[in-house]
Amino acid sequence: MSENHFEPRIVGFLCNWCTYTAADTAGVNRMKMPPNVDIIRVMCSGRIDPEFVLKAFALGADGVIVSGCHPPGDCHYSNGNFKTFRRMPLLETVLAQYGIEKERFHWGWISGAEANKWTQLVHDFTEQVRTLGPLDWQHELASKED
Amino acid sequence: MPKLKLGLYWAASCGGCEIAIVELREKILDLDAAAEILFWPVAMDYKYHDVEAMPDQHIDVCLFNGAIRNSENEHVAHLLRKKSKVFVAFGSCAHTGGIPGLANMYSRQSIFERAYFDEPSVINVDKVLPQTSYAMPEGQVNIPRMYNTVKTLAQIEDVDYFVPGCPPQPPQIWNVVEAILSGKLPPKGSVVGANDKTVCDECKHTRQEKRIKKFYRPHEIIPDSNACLFDQGILCAGPATRGGCGALCTKVDLPCRGCYGAPPHVVDQGAALLSAAASVADASTEEEAARIIGEIVDPVGTFYRFGLPASLLHRTRIEPR
Numbered sequence A: 001m002s003e004n005h006f007e008p009r010i011v012g013f014l015c016n017w018c019t020y021t022a023a024d025t026a027g028v029n030r031m032k033m034p035p036n037v038d039i040i041r042v043m044c045s046g047r048i049d050p051e052f053v054l055k056a057f058a059l060g061a062d063g064v065i066v067s068g069c070h071p072p073g074d075c076h077y078s079n080g081n082f083k084t085f086r087r088m089p090l091l092e093t094v095l096a097q098y099g100i101e102k103e104r105f106h107w108g109w110i111s112g113a114e115a116n117k118w119t120q121l122v123h124d125f126t127e128q129v130r131t132l133g134p135l136d137w138q139h140e141l142a143s144k145e146d
Numbered sequence B: 001m002p003k004l005k006l007g008l009y010w011a012a013s014c015g016g017c018e019i020a021i022v023e024l025r026e027k028i029l030d031l032d033a034a035a036e037i038l039f040w041p042v043a044m045d046y047k048y049h050d051v052e053a054m055p056d057q058h059i060d061v062c063l064f065n066g067a068i069r070n071s072e073n074e075h076v077a078h079l080l081r082k083k084s085k086v087f088v089a090f091g092s093c094a095h096t097g098g099i100p101g102l103a104n105m106y107s108r109q110s111i112f113e114r115a116y117f118d119e120p121s122v123i124n125v126d127k128v129l130p131q132t133s134y135a136m137p138e139g140q141v142n143i144p145r146m147y148n149t150v151k152t153l154a155q156i157e158d159v160d161y162f163v164p165g166c167p168p169q170p171p172q173i174w175n176v177v178e179a180i181l182s183g184k185l186p187p188k189g190s191v192v193g194a195n196d197k198t199v200c201d202e203c204k205h206t207r208q209e210k211r212i213k214k215f216y217r218p219h220e221i222i223p224d225s226n227a228c229l230f231d232q233g234i235l236c237a238g239p240a241t242r243g244g245c246g247a248l249c250t251k252v253d254l255p256c257r258g259c260y261g262a263p264p265h266v267v268d269q270g271a272a273l274l275s276a277a278a279s280v281a282d283a284s285t286e287e288e289a290a291r292i293i294g295e296i297v298d299p300v301g302t303f304y305r306f307g308l309p310a311s312l313l314h315r316t317r318i319e320p321r
Helices: A019-028 A050-058 A080-098 A115-132 A137-143 B016-022 B027-034 B048-052 B071-083 B092-096 B099-105 B108-118 B170-182 B269-279 B286-294 B299-303
Strands: A010-015 A037-042 A063-068 A105-109 B004-010 B035-039 B059-065 B068-070 B084-090 B133-136 B139-142 B146-151 B161-163
Touching: A010 A019, A010 A050, A010 A115, A019 A037, A019 A115, A037 A115, A050 A063, A050 A080, A050 A137, A050 B269, A063 A080, A063 A115, A080 A105, A080 B269, A080 B286, A080 B299, A105 A115, B004 B016, B004 B071, B016 B059, B016 B170, B027 B035, B027 B170, B035 B059, B048 B071, B059 B071, B059 B092, B068 B071, B071 B084, B084 B092, B092 B099, B092 B161, B099 B146, B099 B299, B108 B146, B161 B170, B269 B299
Parallel strands: A010 A037, A010 A063, A063 A105, B004 B035, B004 B059, B059 B084, B084 B161
Antiparallel strands: B068 B146, B133 B139
16 A cells, blocks of 8 residues: 555444444445445444544544434334434534544434445545545644654 | 651642642641651752652652643653652542643643733733743753643553542542551552542432433522432533542532542543433434533533543644644
8 A cells, every 4th residue: 555545444333223234235235335434333323432432533543433223213222312312412512622523423324224325425424534634643642742 | 667758749730739638637747757758849848859869769659749741740750750669640630631631622832822922911022932941141041841732640650559639638648648558558550549439429419310401500500409410400520420529519519520530440531421411411303402412511621621631532633624
């Protein structure tokens, strides 16, 4: 890989019942998408502690996706996704205060039947993060100290 | 039995930790009977070269308070580590960065511009900024270099124990002193002088199920003294903060500010508090959630009030693109 070539590293936290199923369906159907998203399957998007997202950025992710079941009714545990839509807007504000561009963080809903929507998101989000360039948080911290 | 050799130092801190030691009151005489203080710049006239002249590991216990803000803080931290057998990060600033750590939301340059150019009470026509080195007729004058990023003590030196609190509460300090004197110290790296549960565990207020329609800042509401402050919509750091203080703030109906740091098993105190605050918003639609959550002013400053340097991201980006 040449030095100038940048491949975004994206971490995707997906709920087992909806978005992970969509990603799985996309894979089974051999739908084409960029290989930049590393998927971490969680049982519910309500299980995604904001700490996970911060840790992903701290350890080198260029972008993070959080995706679960459509509210109000799709959640396998009836209201886990309510926790998600209460936490994520606040996490967005926190990330903005940290100076991380809002285009590096996506949260939303993709049901098990929306494999197309998943592949589209992976395409669009990868390109969006590619345009921003590397985040490289650890290097960012170290290089600013003299 | 020879007296315990004690060293105390302040780096980037306010002096409250020293007051907390004086707050031992009559027990300070017991401390004096058991320990000999070799170095305490706030109270006694010792110089750095006195410490440099000591053999290595000469000090039995060094209580180091304050964050690492500049090159002098860091230099003395390395020096005292070398001269001490047991090196203790004492108080919130040394433990997690403390209030000085909030400066990690700014860069050195923006802090200097604010302090030396833009402050309404400052007149600085020639735009003079502090220089680390300056040639005077009498010779070269040097002052410490301020860092861009405030660090915790453990981020630059090997720390044996952590005593949290802003300031550490005197009864807890005494517990630590007794543990040191009796030689009953826990494993290296432990947090001492605190509990393993959260502040809520010690709080007098009664908790019920939280359904918050509106968040209040402390000055916007007169709280009910019996009900949980968080239940009433006041952002209280209790659920994301280690206990041990005796819930002093909530005792007088003020919300916990989080000075004892993250409870055990929590990596990022701010994220834990964010999670606690957001998930109790009583909203069943995305719009309503955004409205309730949107009322929280300055989330980073609130959730990381005492711990930004110790958080996962340490600081904000200096030049956001």
